[in-house]
Amino acid sequence: MTEQHVKLTEGALEKETTTINVGPTHPATHGVFQNIMEIDGERVLSTVPTIGYIHRAFEKIAERRPYYQITPLTDRLNYCSAPINNIGWHLTIEKLVGMEIPKRVQYLRVLIMELARIADHLVCNSVIGVDTGALTPFTYVFQWREKIYEIYEEICGSRLTTNIGRIGGFERNFTEAAWQKIDAFVAGFPALLQEFEELLTRNRIFMDRCIGAGPINAERALSYSFTGPNLRASGVDYDVRVAQPYSSYEDFQFNIPIGTAGDVYDRFLVRNREMWESLGIVKQAVAKIKELDPSVFHAEAPEFYLPEKADVYTKMEALIYHFKIIMGETDLPAGEVYHSVEGANGELGYYLISDGGRSPYRLHFRRPCFIYYQAFPEMVSGGLLSDAIVALSSINVIAGELDA
Amino acid sequence: MSNEQIKEQLSARFPDLGEWEEQYGLLTFRAAADQNIKILQFLFEELQFQFLTDITGVHFPDRKDEELCVVYHLHNLPANVRLRMKVYLPVERPETFTATQVFAGANWMERETFDFFGIRFIGHPNLTRILNVEDMDYFPMRKEYPMEDPTRIDKDDEMFGRG
Numbered sequence: 001m002t003e004q005h006v007k008l009t010e011g012a013l014e015k016e017t018t019t020i021n022v023g024p025t026h027p028a029t030h031g032v033f034q035n036i037m038e039i040d041g042e043r044v045l046s047t048v049p050t051i052g053y054i055h056r057a058f059e060k061i062a063e064r065r066p067y068y069q070i071t072p073l074t075d076r077l078n079y080c081s082a083p084i085n086n087i088g089w090h091l092t093i094e095k096l097v098g099m100e101i102p103k104r105v106q107y108l109r110v111l112i113m114e115l116a117r118i119a120d121h122l123v124c125n126s127v128i129g130v131d132t133g134a135l136t137p138f139t140y141v142f143q144w145r146e147k148i149y150e151i152y153e154e155i156c157g158s159r160l161t162t163n164i165g166r167i168g169g170f171e172r173n174f175t176e177a178a179w180q181k182i183d184a185f186v187a188g189f190p191a192l193l194q195e196f197e198e199l200l201t202r203n204r205i206f207m208d209r210c211i212g213a214g215p216i217n218a219e220r221a222l223s224y225s226f227t228g229p230n231l232r233a234s235g236v237d238y239d240v241r242v243a244q245p246y247s248s249y250e251d252f253q254f255n256i257p258i259g260t261a262g263d264v265y266d267r268f269l270v271r272n273r274e275m276w277e278s279l280g281i282v283k284q285a286v287a288k289i290k291e292l293d294p295s296v297f298h299a300e301a302p303e304f305y306l307p308e309k310a311d312v313y314t315k316m317e318a319l320i321y322h323f324k325i326i327m328g329e330t331d332l333p334a335g336e337v338y339h340s341v342e343g344a345n346g347e348l349g350y351y352l353i354s355d356g357g358r359s360p361y362r363l364h365f366r367r368p369c370f371i372y373y374q375a376f377p378e379m380v381s382g383g384l385l386s387d388a389i390v391a392l393s394s395i396n397v398i399a400g401e402l403d404a
Numbered sequence: 405m406s407n408e409q410i411k412e413q414l415s416a417r418f419p420d421l422g423e424w425e426e427q428y429g430l431l432t433f434r435a436a437a438d439q440n441i442k443i444l445q446f447l448f449e450e451l452q453f454q455f456l457t458d459i460t461g462v463h464f465p466d467r468k469d470e471e472l473c474v475v476y477h478l479h480n481l482p483a484n485v486r487l488r489m490k491v492y493l494p495v496e497r498p499e500t501f502t503a504t505q506v507f508a509g510a511n512w513m514e515r516e517t518f519d520f521f522g523i524r525f526i527g528h529p530n531l532t533r534i535l536n537v538e539d540m541d542y543f544p545m546r547k548e549y550p551m552e553d554p555t556r557i558d559k560d561d562e563m564f565g566r567g
């Protein structure tokens with residue numbers, strides 16, 4: 001055996017650093033992410049992320065689908081807060097068409113979107129706990145995420161990939177059981193969130209692991225087009241809900257929490273604070289909805305909104321619209337529209353070009369995860385490998401949104 | 405800062421800009437392929453458009469010599485104004501300049517645009533495929549690549565799909 005089987009690159013034996021592969025299916029990466037890291041002992045010198053493992057060509061698929069069939073595609077972007085994606089897409093179409101949406105529907109949407117934000121932040125923050133060695137808070141909060149999923153289930157029938165609502169409103173009115181579940185959530189959640197904060201926020205080990213890990217300053221964060229909680233943790237108070245209010249967010253009172261250092265700890269605090277603010281918005285939404293006509297749950301837009309099934313069997317008009325919508329024969333006006341919503345991870349934008357046909361000419365999703373994950377090498381270089389794992393959790397990269 | 409003011413300042417500095425539009429209140433204009441970075445820099449320094457919302461591509465196979473389009477969405481955060489810039493490129497030579505010198509975040513957005521449309525950004529530090537596999541030899545978001553197998557005859561596109 002004189003032949004050398006392993007071909008070493010030049011200088012490989014002399015080199016004192018180590019190349020390691022973190023991911024794509026590593027238990028500490030919470031999703032399909034691969035990072036090829038160059039480490040010197042415990043220090044990360046550089047890292048090269050490889051993405052695209054679960055790319056599903058949504059933008060291409062969307063070019064053949066009628067508009068109402070694109071909603072399930074948006075579910076699978078950020079699947080931790082699918083209702084925000086769904087409603088963002090409906091709002092985009094409604095903006096293109098110029099549809100008038102009743103106030104009650106707008107408030108119902110706000111209610112659902114804020115519940116989704118809470119669910120998303122709960123996952124992110126509790127996973128930071130898991131990565132720093134605290135599994136218990138994670139098990140506590142998942143019970144409450146479950147309660148939010150039960151609310152979705154009561155409204156639309158599904159839990160994770162919700163496909164909630166329709167263009168023009170909701171598929172059905174909120175049931176009495178849904179309201180009971182929402183009320184129970186609003187009443188019980190503050191105690192849980194309080195307990196969660198007590199377990200982690202001033203925990204010495206947690207603080208030592210998080211403070212100073214994976215930092216990014218405001219200037220770099222803006223240059224990297226950060227949005228959402230990650231940008232706000234760096235100290236920039238940009239929030240789409242305030243900057244360009246949609247779905248009547250201007251009727252609600254809430255604060256935009258911001259951090260200073262932009263490290264893991266600040267991102268954790270910002271998300272926690274946002275959950276309190278979201279809970280406040282949910283309460284306000286419930287109060288506002290009670291004052292409005294309880295029978296309204298969709299806009300009067302027969303061309304886009306599916307008629308009641310009973311009407312389809314008995315009324316000619318309803319039958320025609322039903323057929324046209326299901327067959328995707330309703331044409332949209334030609335135009336070009338960009339609409340963005342504040343997703344749980346940042347500005348989720350929909351850039352839609354319509355040529356007047358049954359499906360988009362071009363649809364592009366501005367996916368916040370995809371845009372800020374490119375800053376990851378800069379955030380973790382020079383830090384410890386264990387900090388890099390926590391930093392990855394704290395920016396809350398969702399593989400579905402990253403890869404589209 | 406209103407759209408009118410932005411338009412005035414931009415056209416005073418760059419008289420070649422054209423196709424001004426304001427669909428849904430969003431100021432849109434067209435720029436030449438060799439001027440895109442100069443305009444982005446001017447917008448960044450003079451008009452405070454310091455936040456890059458998005459870069460993406462569009463394919464218009466019917467537009468002769470301007471088949472591909474790069475779309476930039478910019479945001480002036482203090483004044484809370486957005487604008488959209490379009491750069492059209494011929495499909496034979498789809499080249500324009502990279503915005504990575506102005507915005508760090510342009511890096512992956514341009515890689516994605518290259519990956520799906522084959523638009524080359526001159527000066528980009530690492531213009532390789534990002535979501536698709538390295539050895540792919542076509543640009544899947546171009547319109548000539550149908551989503552489904554074109555040899556299938558069991559699907560009638562007249563009724564289902566874009567006819």
